[in-house]
Amino acid sequence: MKTNKVALVTGGSRGLGKNIALKLSQKGIDVIITYHSSSSAADDIVSEIESNGQKATAFQLDTTNINSFDAFVEKLSSYLSEVYGNPRLDILINNAGTGIYKPFLETTENDFDEMVNIHFKGVYFLTQKLVPVLNDGGRIINISSGLARFSLPNSSAYASAKSAVETFTKYLAKELAHRKIAANVVAPGAVATDFGGGENKTNEKKIDIISSNTALGRVGEPEDIGGVVAFLCTEDAYWINGQRIEVSGGIML
Template sequence: MKNSKIALVTGGSRGLGKNMALRLADKGIDVIITYHTNEAAAQDVVKLIEDKGQKAKAFELDTTNVNEFTTFFKHVSDYLSETYEESRFDYLINNAGTGIYKPFLQTTENDFDEMMNIHLKGVYFLTQKAIPFLTDGGGIINVSSGLARFSLPGSSAYGSMKGAVEVFTKYLAKELGDRKIRANVVAPGAVATDFGGGENKNNDKKRDIISSNTALGRVGEPDDIGGIVAFLCSDDAQWINGQRIEASGGMML
């Protein structure tokens, strides 16, 4: 029987997704995560969640390949039915993604398509496939970026897709309102993870630039983001809908 709330976090094996999954577990929420290639890292996250007293499961998923989504949700549905006796979950967090740092004039069509497939097309159609399994009164959280508000050279393709996801989220909030499903955006600023080759973690020159342009004077950490997602998956956030919440420490104000 389903007692706990359940969240599905894409790209939950590392970085922000891992932190989101762990903070959700801290809130007493069971978690399903997806991973692309690193099963060992995903299983480590599952173990950490279980150590917190919550149920967890990891599934492999390429979020750029829409042809996988029906099969993926069949696996998720089977797991939910076996574990909770009903095939529904409460929160979808579209977090999976990769970065690209290329000037506009050097960005190829393949680069553009890669960003579109993972950050817009994949999010759009994965969410569409998820809706029949999402509990009425549940929630969707799409992950955007501060780069949809301000521009830094080299992120035109990535930032454009994140801007599109923010518009998409408003449509979700409007069209799913009759089922009381909320849809919101969390937009991190620069965070020190392995994302995009670890630029924000390892490039000291870039870290100095970020810190000097952030009101709180430092680069973000995963712990700055995961708790916001966990909050949005709680009853305390039940009246937040169709909103963009930027968590950037006051970057580029």
């Protein structure tokens, strides 16, 4: 069923973002995705969304490059005005990200800056730029990680940035309440994607550790996550606000 809503998903050309975008389209929501470098992968997702009967497009965006945000918002607004007759969004999903697996003692300042810039600073300021074009009653969903609750070695910079975005989300929920904009966090557990070099798909030792410490006994898949994000974008989830929802199969309980 069409909803006449439009969602923006950063990092929507692969992994979790891809599945989120597809699940949104199955809910009758039009989708705009951003991609970092692979325009062909983004085009494939756009075609898949359109085959679900929804409008879709893709824009290149480096979410660490804050100086590019004004031009991106201008381009986004022009597209929305041309296609929908107004420059407004309904849903923002901050998903774009990368991972670094290094021990704390080997993590460099550049490593740290990369994690903070993409997972916190970029999310913070891109959201700031987009709130003015977000409809009242809209939704913001920030993708975090189970690693903000439990700790596994070699993810200190990444997990710290995700913890920061979780705190930020609570402030969004309070400060945007006058516009009835709900803000929530979805925190996946370990998911078998290409993220961070694909360790959760290829590192058998890590896969065994994760599986043995997960109540449902396996590593997650992108398909386990996207539907939860899409649900939070529906009217059924209207009263969920300022919450962290972990989607991890029951890891580290």
